[in-house]
Amino acid sequence: xxxxxxxxxxxxxxxxxxxxxxxxxxxxxxxxxxxxxxxxxxxxxxxxxxxxxxxxxxxxxxxxxxxxxxxxxxxxxxxxxxxxxxxxxxxxxxxxxxxxxxxxxxxxxxxxxxxxxxxxxxxxxxxxxxxxxxxxxxxxxxxxxxxxxxxxxxxxxxxxxxxxxxxxxxxxxxxxxxxxxxxxxxxxxxxxxxxxxxxxxxxxxxxxxxxxxxxxxxxxxxxxxxxxxxxxxxxxxxxxxxxxxxxx
Amino acid sequence: xxxxxxxxxxxxxxxxxxxxxxxxxxxxxxxxxxxxxxxxxxxxxxxxxxxxxxxxxxxxxxxxxxxxxxxxxxxxxxxxxxxxxxxxxxxxxxxxxxxxxxxxxxxxxxxxxxxxxxxxxxxxxxxxxxxxxxxxxxxxxxxxxxxxxxxxxxxxxxxxxxxxxxxxxxxxxxxxxxxxxxxxxxxxxxxxxxxxxxxxxxxxxxxxxxxxxxxxxxxxxxxx
Numbered sequence: 001x002x003x004x005x006x007x008x009x010x011x012x013x014x015x016x017x018x019x020x021x022x023x024x025x026x027x028x029x030x031x032x033x034x035x036x037x038x039x040x041x042x043x044x045x046x047x048x049x050x051x052x053x054x055x056x057x058x059x060x061x062x063x064x065x066x067x068x069x070x071x072x073x074x075x076x077x078x079x080x081x082x083x084x085x086x087x088x089x090x091x092x093x094x095x096x097x098x099x100x101x102x103x104x105x106x107x108x109x110x111x112x113x114x115x116x117x118x119x120x121x122x123x124x125x126x127x128x129x130x131x132x133x134x135x136x137x138x139x140x141x142x143x144x145x146x147x148x149x150x151x152x153x154x155x156x157x158x159x160x161x162x163x164x165x166x167x168x169x170x171x172x173x174x175x176x177x178x179x180x181x182x183x184x185x186x187x188x189x190x191x192x193x194x195x196x197x198x199x200x201x202x203x204x205x206x207x208x209x210x211x212x213x214x215x216x217x218x219x220x221x222x223x224x225x226x227x228x229x230x231x232x233x234x235x236x237x238x239x240x241x242x243x244x245x246x247x248x
Numbered sequence: 249x250x251x252x253x254x255x256x257x258x259x260x261x262x263x264x265x266x267x268x269x270x271x272x273x274x275x276x277x278x279x280x281x282x283x284x285x286x287x288x289x290x291x292x293x294x295x296x297x298x299x300x301x302x303x304x305x306x307x308x309x310x311x312x313x314x315x316x317x318x319x320x321x322x323x324x325x326x327x328x329x330x331x332x333x334x335x336x337x338x339x340x341x342x343x344x345x346x347x348x349x350x351x352x353x354x355x356x357x358x359x360x361x362x363x364x365x366x367x368x369x370x371x372x373x374x375x376x377x378x379x380x381x382x383x384x385x386x387x388x389x390x391x392x393x394x395x396x397x398x399x400x401x402x403x404x405x406x407x408x409x410x411x412x413x414x415x416x417x418x419x420x421x422x423x424x425x426x427x428x429x430x431x432x433x434x435x436x437x438x439x440x441x442x443x444x445x446x447x448x449x450x451x452x453x454x455x456x457x458x459x460x461x462x463x464x465x466x467x468x469x470x471x472x
Contacts, residue, residue: 053368080374090369094387094464103383104373138466156373 002029003062004160004191005050010059012049019045021215022059027160032192034202034223037212038238043195044087046212047164050193051079064159080108083153083161087168089145091137091152097124098133101152109156123151127181143174147181154185161185163194167201197242203227211235256439259426263443266419269336270447273408273418276340278401281347288352293359303352310349316410318342323414339411343404350400358393359385391462398455402448409444419443 005027012020019042027033035043048054050061052068052075061068068078091100098120105116124130127147137145146166153161166182167175179201186192186205196202202209202223209226211218211234219232230236292303310318322345323338333341362385370380412421423440427433 048368051372053371076374076376078374079372082372084369084372086365086369086372088365090365092366092369092384092388093467094391104375107379107383108374136465138464140466152373 003027004029004064005193006060006062007046007050008060010046010049010056010061012045012054012056012059014054018057019215020049020056023212023215023217025210025217025220027191027193030189030191031207032186032194032205033208033210034206035193035195035210035212036197036202036226036238037218038241040214041212042215043212044164047084047162047193047195050162051075051082051084053084076108080104080156081159083156083158085146085149085153085161085163085166087165089137089142089149089169091145091149093137096134096136097129097140097148100137100148101155104152105155119155120151123155124148126154126185127151128177141174142170143177146170146178150178150181150185159191161190161192163192163196165195165197167196167198199227199239199242199246211238213238252435255430255432256435259430259436259439262426263419263422263439266417266422267443267447269416269418270405270408270420273336273339273343273411273416274401274404277343277347277408278404280340280344281351281400281404282397284344284348285351285355288348289355289359292352292356307349307352310346311353315342315346315407316413318346319410319414335411335415338414339408339416343408343411346407347400347404350403351397354393354396354400355389358389358396361392362388388464391464394459394462395455398451398458401455402451405447405451406444 003026005025007026008024010020010023011018021042023042023046025033035046037043045054049056050063050068052061056069059069063078063082066078067073068075091097092103095103098117101120101123102111102113102116105111105119106113109116111119121130121133124133127150129144129147129151132140132144132148137148140148146169150166163182167178170178175198179198182192182194183201183205194206206223208220209223210220211226211230211232213234218234219226219230226235227239230239288303288306292300292307294300295303319339319342322342323333323335326333366384366388367380370384375383408418409420412418412424415421417425420440423436426436430436
């Protein structure tokens with residue numbers, strides 16, 4: 001099967017502090033890969049490196065057959081076909097929900113206004129936010145904002161969706177609505193690389209789970225294997241801490 | 249008491265004549281300052297070293313020296329280099345060049361106040377740097393800048409009184425004239441102060457209306 005994302009021997013960091021210490025992974029077309037690991041393990045940095053929101057030091061990144069790392073790369077074209085959903089939604093607060101979605105369609109994809117509007121309403125419907133098109137982001141709940149952010153990413157018709165802890169900033173009762181939306185999108189066949197601590201979601205949706213610590217992959221495998229029968233002590237310790245937090 | 253009141257009432261029309269010049273000074277120098285600031289700020293943020301240093305030196309230079317001295321340099325000093333201005337032009341130049349430095353700082357701070365996450369979101373969608381500034385950063389930054397810019401405008405109204413020293417007949421200078429032939433300094437200068445106060449209050453009020461008009465919906469900023 002064709003890979004939409006290939007990462008080889010990626011190294012990255014901030015200043016002279018190495019955060020990603022040689023990571024390789026791949027996402028096949030339609031595959032859902034979940035990245036787990038304690039905070040500071042480099043998951044978010046890794047995800048941002050994929051579209052060079054953080055500049056990688058070395059290694060290879062290929063999205064949909066196009067080289068991402070290195071010089072002479074049309075980064076904007078690559079980003080335009082790769083959706084990114086942030087932990088804190090990052091909607092543009094001075095624009096309506098609709099405009100948040102039509103703006104990139106118009107200025108990046110060069111769509112006409114009415115075509116962009118049609119597309120925006122279509123994706124808003126997928127996330128159940130079509131009645132909020134004229135609202136402003138700060139008038140919405142966190143869960144609603146995140147659903148709009150997901151719609152904004154979907155509108156670009158991405159070949160790959162990158163999600164950076166999409167539910168971590170949300171209250172428990174708002175998580176469900178976002179997870180439901182993500183599950184629906186996953187079932188529709190979207191290729192996804194997701195950083196999350198949501199175990200149920202990982203189990204239901206993921207095809208592959210990667211456990212990271214300290215900038216390296218500790219172990220990886222199908223969800224039931226990693227989540228229920230982890231081989232590594234570090235993975236076990238981490239999963240236990242998540243479960244404990246959930247039971248508390 | 250009645251006498252004082254009538255006296256002030258008598259002089260008021262003459263004083264108010266000075267308001268036109270004061271407002272003219274303020275408006276022209278504010279606009280000049282804004283245009284210059286709109287050039288200085290991007291230079292300071294984006295240009296390569298020699299140019300960005302120059303922008304920074306400009307700001308530090310004008311903020312680090314007294315406006316009165318700047319006014320004297322322009323009005324009394326520059327003629328030595330063959331640059332001669334009439335008092336009103338020199339006054340506008342001094343106020344405008346000075347205000348540019350402060351407005352440049354306001355604009356810079358407002359752009360810096362836009363969270364990194366906004367840039368990341370826009371970049372992740374494939375927007376170019378110029379698109380990010382045009383659609384995402386500047387519309388938000390200018391909203392952040394409005395209160396500080398109005399504050400700068402009000403400051404200019406008051407600072408414009410300094411140019412009376414080089415003989416521009418604005419509000420303060422007219423007050424001085426009345427004092428010169430009535431010797432009633434207390435009443436006259438209090439009346440002058442009152443006129444400044446009303447001007448400043450009016451513009452602050454206007455600013456609140458503007459701010460409310462451009463407020464980001466859902467963003468509750470408590471009014472002062």
